[in-house]
Amino acid sequence: MGAKQENWLELATKQTQMTQFLETNRYTEKFGLSLSQEDAKLLAQSRTETLKREQRVEFGAGILPKIIETFCDSAYMMQDNYRDSLIRLQDIFYLYKNEMLDEITDDELLEFMREQFENVCFGDFDYLEGTCLYIFAQAIRAGYSGYMQSQGRGEFEKFDMVTRWDKDLYLETLKELAWR
Amino acid sequence: MHSDYSQEELVAIVAELAAQYFGYEHSSVTYERAQGFMEAVLYCINEGENAGGGTLPLRDASARELYESGRRIVTEKVGKLRELYNELIPEFEDYGVACLGDTVGRGIPAFLQRYDVKFAPQETLLTLDYPVLKDLGAASGIDRVLNYMTCISVEQRFLGKFGTAYVTEILSAYDDDYGDLTENICEIVLGNLIGHLLADKPPESRGFDGAELENVQKMLQGKSEEALAREIAMPLQFFLERYYENRTVLAEYLKNDIPNITARIRCCVQNHCLDRIFLI
Numbered sequence: 531m532g533a534k535q536e537n538w539l540e541l542a543t544k545q546t547q548m549t550q551f552l553e554t555n556r557y558t559e560k561f562g563l564s565l566s567q568e569d570a571k572l573l574a575q576s577r578t579e580t581l582k583r584e585q586r587v588e589f590g591a592g593i594l595p596k597i598i599e600t601f602c603d604s605a606y607m608m609q610d611n612y613r614d615s616l617i618r619l620q621d622i623f624y625l626y627k628n629e630m631l632d633e634i635t636d637d638e639l640l641e642f643m644r645e646q647f648e649n650v651c652f653g654d655f656d657y658l659e660g661t662c663l664y665i666f667a668q669a670i671r672a673g674y675s676g677y678m679q680s681q682g683r684g685e686f687e688k689f690d691m692v693t694r695w696d697k698d699l700y701l702e703t704l705k706e707l708a709w710r
Numbered sequence: 711m712h713s714d715y716s717q718e719e720l721v722a723i724v725a726e727l728a729a730q731y732f733g734y735e736h737s738s739v740t741y742e743r744a745q746g747f748m749e750a751v752l753y754c755i756n757e758g759e760n761a762g763g764g765t766l767p768l769r770d771a772s773a774r775e776l777y778e779s780g781r782r783i784v785t786e787k788v789g790k791l792r793e794l795y796n797e798l799i800p801e802f803e804d805y806g807v808a809c810l811g812d813t814v815g816r817g818i819p820a821f822l823q824r825y826d827v828k829f830a831p832q833e834t835l836l837t838l839d840y841p842v843l844k845d846l847g848a849a850s851g852i853d854r855v856l857n858y859m860t861c862i863s864v865e866q867r868f869l870g871k872f873g874t875a876y877v878t879e880i881l882s883a884y885d886d887d888y889g890d891l892t893e894n895i896c897e898i899v900l901g902n903l904i905g906h907l908l909a910d911k912p913p914e915s916r917g918f919d920g921a922e923l924e925n926v927q928k929m930l931q932g933k934s935e936e937a938l939a940r941e942i943a944m945p946l947q948f949f950l951e952r953y954y955e956n957r958t959v960l961a962e963y964l965k966n967d968i969p970n971i972t973a974r975i976r977c978c979v980q981n982h983c984l985d986r987i988f989l990i
Binding site: 532538539585586587588589590591592593596624627628632635637675 | 720721728734736738739740741745748785838
């Protein structure tokens with residue numbers, strides 16, 4: 531029975547739609563990003579492995595087209611790191627779906643990820659995964675639900691321990707640089 | 711059975727359930743949750759299959775057809791349970807036994823409120839602490855609870871003929887703190903009744919004197935459990951025929967307890983303590 535269960539769970543996961551990955555090229559090309567057949571194959575393979583590792587099943591096209599749609603206009607997404615970035619974002623996404631106990635919807639999580647990636651992490655995946663999402667996941671597990679109203683926007687600053695904007699420091703530096 | 715359907719067919723139904731459960735807002739689910747949905751699908755398919763010569767010819771039915779027909783059956787069973795509960799509850803008597811009162815009076819309404827036909831029909835939700843005389847087997851979900859309530863309904867019919875005062879008298883003779891018992895009270899009353907039948911005393915009479923118990927002791931001495939069961943069967947049948955209409959279901963139900971009762975009687979005969987079963 532156990533082996534049989536695993537089979538159907540794997541079967542559901544393996545129903546990858548590579549063509550759907552490639553179809554995203556139509557709208558990412560204007561940002562100078564595109565996936566090759568080889569990339570799509572690799573992304574599908576990575577998706578299967580991640581889902582297995584995170585013990586999740588995905589039905590249908592899955593989250594990758596949505597990740598592409600959300601991140602394709604990011605200032606930190608370049609053609610030379612495009613495929614690897616997608617793999618990394620996919621990994622982070624599934625990891626935090628579990629960490630947040632499925633309390634947060636796909637769109638809310640993606641919105642949060644995108645905002646942090648652009649404005650807080652400045653394209654640093656490790657910071658996104660290890661700090662921003664880690665802290666946010668703790669809040670969600672503790673029962674925080676404010677993201678429902680904000681759709682995941684402007685959430686991190688409520689939990690951020692680092693002062694991102696220090697007016698006095700700014701003026702001091704400005705004085706040093708400009709008034710000398 | 712289930713293996714006749716392709717995994718693709720089943721996975722498609724599971725995917726649909728998962729999407730509906732999460733309001734199309736989550737594209738993936740945990741293994742655990744997916745497994746729960748698969749169990750829900752298999753439970754309904756099983757219901758559809760067990761309905762047999764009903765609405766669908768099994769050979770031609772697809773997994774989806776059987777699933778949908780099974781889900782309708784599950785919904786009908788929930789309706790039956792609600793009907794049974796509503797019929798039973800105005801006259802329901804727990805005889806001061808908290809476990810029975812809680813299981814039926816609080817557990818069943820909670821079940822009806824929380825049972826999820828669509829996403830978790832396989833969940834029984836209740837522990838059904840008050841034990842019934844019938845083995846409910848491996849059944850789960852509505853099958854188990856409906857079966858259980860049918861047993862309770864039969865028990866209530868059986869006990870109802872004796873009257874509350876008489877039953878509570880038997881129970882307090884059995885255990886001073888009978889309110890905390892987690893035993894089947896029907897079995898206790900049935901044991902006492904068998905004493906009356908064997909001693910040839912009217913069921914409504916109270917108390918066994920030493921001579922009566924001695925006579926029964928002699929009558930049963932050295933008999934095997936099978937012989938005891940035969941000894942009990944006839945007077946019990948006459949009793950049921952005399953006091954109950956439509957007694958087939960009741961007789962079948964009580965028959966479940968005969969092996970247990972005969973074992974206890976035999977033990978008491980060997981130890982000269984029949985007064986522990988034949989109470990008042």
